[in-house]
Amino acid sequence: MKSKRYVALLRGVNVGRAKRVAMADLRKLAGDLGYDEVRSVLNSGNLVFSGPAKPQDQVASEIEEALVLKLGVAARVLVLDADELAAIVAGNPLLDQAGDHSRLLAFVLSSPHATPQAREALEALCGRDWQPGAVALGERAAYVWCPEGILASAAAAALGKQLGDATTSRNWATLLKLHALCAGPL
Incomplete structure (x- = not known):
């Protein structure tokens, strides 16, 4: 097997x-x-x-x-x-503006096939102005840059509320550590 x-x-x-x-x-x-x-x-x-x-x-x-x-x-x-x-890591469009990986979140979606309504709601959040932060949507994750801290981020709060139990979030530093562990031989 x-x-x-x-x-x-x-x-x-x-x-x-x-x-x-x-x-x-x-x-x-x-x-x-x-x-x-x-x-x-x-x-x-x-x-x-x-x-x-x-x-x-x-x-x-x-x-x-x-x-x-x-x-x-x-x-x-x-x-x-x-x-x-690996696709979540490669697909992050916010890396250029996110200088602190502990303040960059990935909300990992529980399913790669979000309903059209859910995807629409997420796209609407991405279209809002979250300055100085930012939100972007990938295939399997929504990315949030929280330069003033995660707890102070209105964008992270809005995304968490929108997604509810359909997600879990991790900061970018943790995702990179997990990705590195995956890269080893089977």
């Missing part, structure tokens, strides 16, 4: 005091599910791992279920394959 590299992004884990998960426990959980080469990035609720090629939503469901059963934490999990993450 063909092996595939995956990236799991856990929504709302280790943000503030809620949904605390030790990365060692998360890595063990993925290993117990039969995945290998399991690595985490910081204390961020992000994993890179390898395993048999199967639909990402199936992998996400396995991890979500195990999180509740083994760790007592309910969290949505968004799973990408390494190629999807």
